[in-house]
Amino acid sequence: MEQILANGLYLGAQYALIALGLTLIFSLMNVLNFAHGQMYVMGGFVTYTVVAQFGLPFIVGLLASAVVLAVIGAVCERFLFRTVIKRSKREESTMLLAAGIAFFLDAVILLVFGEKQRGVPKIVDGVFNWDMRLIMPYDRILIGALAIAMVVGFILFMQYSRTGRAMRALAQDRMAAQLMGVDVDRYSMIGFALGAMLAGIVGGLLVTITGINLGMGGPTSVKAFLMIMIGGAGVISGAIAGGFILGMMESIGLTLLAAYGDVTYLAIFATLLVFLAIRPQGLMGKPWG
Amino acid sequence: MGQMLNFDNVELFYDHVYALKGVSIDLNEGETVALIGANGAGKSSILRAITGLRKIKSGRIDFMGERLDGTAPADIVRKGIAMVPEGRRVFPFMSVKDNLLMGAFTRSDKADIARTLDSILTRFPRLKERYNQQAGTLSGGEQQMMVIGRALMAKPRLLLLDEPSLGIAPKLVQDIARAIVAISRDEKVSVLLVEQNSRMALSISNRAYALSTGSVVLSGESKALMNDDRIKAAYLGGEV
Numbered sequence: 001m002e003q004i005l006a007n008g009l010y011l012g013a014q015y016a017l018i019a020l021g022l023t024l025i026f027s028l029m030n031v032l033n034f035a036h037g038q039m040y041v042m043g044g045f046v047t048y049t050v051v052a053q054f055g056l057p058f059i060v061g062l063l064a065s066a067v068v069l070a071v072i073g074a075v076c077e078r079f080l081f082r083t084v085i086k087r088s089k090r091e092e093s094t095m096l097l098a099a100g101i102a103f104f105l106d107a108v109i110l111l112v113f114g115e116k117q118r119g120v121p122k123i124v125d126g127v128f129n130w131d132m133r134l135i136m137p138y139d140r141i142l143i144g145a146l147a148i149a150m151v152v153g154f155i156l157f158m159q160y161s162r163t164g165r166a167m168r169a170l171a172q173d174r175m176a177a178q179l180m181g182v183d184v185d186r187y188s189m190i191g192f193a194l195g196a197m198l199a200g201i202v203g204g205l206l207v208t209i210t211g212i213n214l215g216m217g218g219p220t221s222v223k224a225f226l227m228i229m230i231g232g233a234g235v236i237s238g239a240i241a242g243g244f245i246l247g248m249m250e251s252i253g254l255t256l257l258a259a260y261g262d263v264t265y266l267a268i269f270a271t272l273l274v275f276l277a278i279r280p281q282g283l284m285g286k287p288w289g
Numbered sequence: 290m291g292q293m294l295n296f297d298n299v300e301l302f303y304d305h306v307y308a309l310k311g312v313s314i315d316l317n318e319g320e321t322v323a324l325i326g327a328n329g330a331g332k333s334s335i336l337r338a339i340t341g342l343r344k345i346k347s348g349r350i351d352f353m354g355e356r357l358d359g360t361a362p363a364d365i366v367r368k369g370i371a372m373v374p375e376g377r378r379v380f381p382f383m384s385v386k387d388n389l390l391m392g393a394f395t396r397s398d399k400a401d402i403a404r405t406l407d408s409i410l411t412r413f414p415r416l417k418e419r420y421n422q423q424a425g426t427l428s429g430g431e432q433q434m435m436v437i438g439r440a441l442m443a444k445p446r447l448l449l450l451d452e453p454s455l456g457i458a459p460k461l462v463q464d465i466a467r468a469i470v471a472i473s474r475d476e477k478v479s480v481l482l483v484e485q486n487s488r489m490a491l492s493i494s495n496r497a498y499a500l501s502t503g504s505v506v507l508s509g510e511s512k513a514l515m516n517d518d519r520i521k522a523a524y525l526g527g528e529v
Contacts, residue, residue, distance in 0.1 A: 162394070169380050169391050176378035179340060181366035181395035181443070 002134040004251050010140055012247025013147035014202050018220065019227035019239035020154055021198030027171035027234035028191040030091065031081055034098040037220030038105035039196045043069050043203025044212030045113040051120045058123045058208065065204035066197050073196025076101060077189045102217065109214055119211030143205050150201065151240060158236060167191050171234065226268070229276060232285020241283055293318045293447060293479055294339070299348035299358075301334050308334040310503040311348065316447070321473050321480040323490035323511060325524055326500035332483040333375055334503075336449045339481075340372050341365045352447070367395045371445035375452045375483075377432045381425030385416055385435055388424045392442025402442070409438040412468070430461035437468065447479045448472070454486045462486065466493050487524035491515045499524065 018040060025033045033039075046068050047061035080101065084093050124138045158164035169177040170187050178184055203212065227246050231238030246268070253264030276282075294316040301309040309331045316322045324332040337343040339350060341362040350357040352368060360368070371392070380388050389409065393402045410417045413434045419427055424435060433453055440448055450469065454462045470493050473480045484490035491497055491511040499507040499520060507519060514520045 165383075165387055165391060166394060168383060168387075169394075172380045172382055173378050175342065176374060176380065177391070178342065178362045179366065179372050179374060179378075180391045180439070181363045182391075183361070183363040 002130070004255050005248075006134055006136055007254075008244070008248035008251035010136070010144035010147075010247070011250055012244035013144050013151060014206060014243075015223065015227055015247050016151050016240045016243025017147055017154075017198050017202045018224045019231065019243045020151070020236065021195035022224045023228050023231075023234055023236065023239040024167070024191055024198075025195040026228070028167060029077075029081065029085070029094075029188050031085075031094045032098060032225075033195065034095065034221055035076075035102040035105055036195075036199050036224050037222070038102050038109065038217040039069055039072065039199035040203040040220045041109055041212060041214065041217045042072065042105060043200025044207040044216075045109060045118065045203075046200065047204035047207050048118045048120055048212060049113070052118070058120070061120075062201065062204040065200040069200025069203075070193040070197040072200075074189050074193040076196070077192035081192070082185065082188070102221070106214065106217055109217075113214075115214050117211050117213040118207070120208050123208050140209060143209055147202070147205060150198075154198070155236065155240075163187075163190065226272060229282055230272065232282030235282075235284045238282055238284035291318050292316075293320075293353060294481070295351045296335065296339070297349050297351070299335075299338060299350065300346040301331075301338055301343055302346055303334075303343075307503050308343075309338070309345075312500070312503070312505055313348075314498050314505065314508075316479055316481055318446075318479055319473075319477065320496065321469070321482060321494045323482045323484060323487075323494035323497040324500060325484060325487040325490050325497055328485065329502070330500040331503040332500055333451055336372060336451050336481070336483055339365075339370065339449060363395075366443060369444075369446035370449065371440035371443040371447075372449040373433075373436050373440045373451060373453060375455065377429075377436045379424040379427070379432050379436060382423055384421050385419050385424055385427070386421060388435055388439055389416070389442050392439035393444075395443060405442055405444060409441055412471070413438055430457050430464070433457055433461075433465055434468070437465075437472070441472065441476065441478075445478055447481065450480060450482045450484075452483055452485060454484060454489060462489060469493055487520070488515075491520075491525075 018036065022033055022036045025031055043065040046065040050056050050061035050064045051058055080097055081094060084097050122139050124142055126138045128136050128138055128141060158168060166177065166182045166187055169180065170182055170184065174184065223246065227242030228239055230245055231240070231242030249268050250264060253267055257263050257267060292315055296312065296314045298311045298313050299309050300311055312331065312335065314335065324335060326332055334343065338345050339357065341360055345358050352370065357365065380391060389406060393405065396402055415431055416435055416438060419431060424432065427435060437453070453465050457465060466489050469480060469482065472478060482490055482494060491514055494511045496509065497511045497514050498505050507514065
């Protein structure tokens with residue numbers, strides 16, 4: 001039991017960070033960022049390159065992932081999404097653009113980093129063992145704690161900083177935010193950069209545990225969308241709830257359903273279908289979107 | 290009392306339909322000017338043109354001797370123009386406190402912002418009671434007080450009010466009218482008021498313009514307009 005909870009918490013924190021980035025971009029710009037998983041993979045490879053290739057400390061790799069992905073996010077918003085949103089009123093346009101960016105990033109990752117699975121040496125050794133009831137390697141504990149700290153940091157930033165407040169205002173009423181003097185273009189770019197940065201940071205965190213490979217982008221995007229469907233799109237609390245719920249479900253499934261084969265995600269999808277039929281806006285979502 | 294706003298022969302279209310057909314209005318420092326007229330007469334379009342939310346087709350807008358049209362909405366707020374939009378447009382999932390702080394988004398002096406916040410909470414004590422509540426849970430009247438306070442947080446020189454009495458309980462309309470008078474007196478802010486409630490608008494303004502289908506049809510001192518037979522027939526008829 002303790003083991004399942006601890007695993008769920010550890011996974012959930014990573015997932016919540018991914019979902020937060022996705023939901024931030026959605027709430028600010030009404031864009032479904034299908035490239036979110038690729039941004040996560042990109043973050044993993046950047047940390048891998050800095051740590052395993054250049055031999056620099058892990059924290060430098062993590063910072064590099066954050067910076068590189070923030071720049072990629074800002075560029076995507078400034079030169080791609082902003083132009084498309086100005087020219088087209090149809091939502092499919094930004095969806096197609098996001099899907100295009102996903103394929104493009106996949107191609108770039110293949111070209112630059114190759115198709116091999118990559119990992120970095122353990123950042124801390126040793127295993128925490130509480131009477132065989134709860135066993136967790138120290139590096140997992142560290143990564144989980146870092147992720148939880150970042151979720152908390154993100155909430156505090158959105159709640160109390162001037163920039164965070166402006167982004168919340170923009171998400172709730174674009175026109176009123178403009179009347180307060182919020183520059184919509186500027187804050188959309190900041191929001192997109194921040195969302196992509198969160199994806200990149202999780203990639204950097206998880207490369208130390210599970211490693212990274214080219215094929216993880218698509219499935220990660222799917223999981224991210226699952227989470228914000230569970231929690232409710234565009235709501236911060238929803239993304240966090242969705243992340244931890246999916247983490248817990250996976251943890252429970254992998255322990256209890258392991259005997260029946262690889263059916264965890266089958267069970268999760270089936271549950272989600274029923275759940276969405278009953279509550280299409282998700283747990284914390286607003287019926288009007 | 291110098292001229293503050295000059296709105297000169299402005300034309301504005303919404304998707305090829307005329308919203309303003311060469312409208313000219315002006316406003317002097319310290320004045321409260323009302324725009325009255327039926328739904329669709331173009332009153333709100335004038336406010337949207339001033340705040341930069343809508344681009345004008347021709348004509349020009351000057352504020353404090355500087356050209357205003359073509360400036361981005363965010364920069365117009367920085368020049369000292371704050372608007373209370375129609376339908377209130379609160380940030381529903383933010384606290385009253387955060388809504389008010391958003392009003393001061395363009396300001397950076399924290400001590401000065403705190404002073405303004407204090408004076409607004411003194412003016413609208415209800416907001417103090419609801420300070421940490423989500424704005425979406427307030428009543429219509431409370432929301433209207435809050436968005437007027439939010440606009441004042443910018444320390445504007447010109448306050449634009451778009452239908453402040455719309456959807457407000459009749460007995461609260463008087464409170465709002467009184468608040469507008471008190472604000473223009475205490476804060477030395479000029480007010481451009483758009484209202485369908487013409488009687489209220491004329492009773493608290495110095496001058497007024499009556500609009501119909503995108504043109505100014507009558508203008509003058511509010512007191513005189515209140516006794517004008519044409520105004521009585523067209524705008525004050527139904528209300529006693």
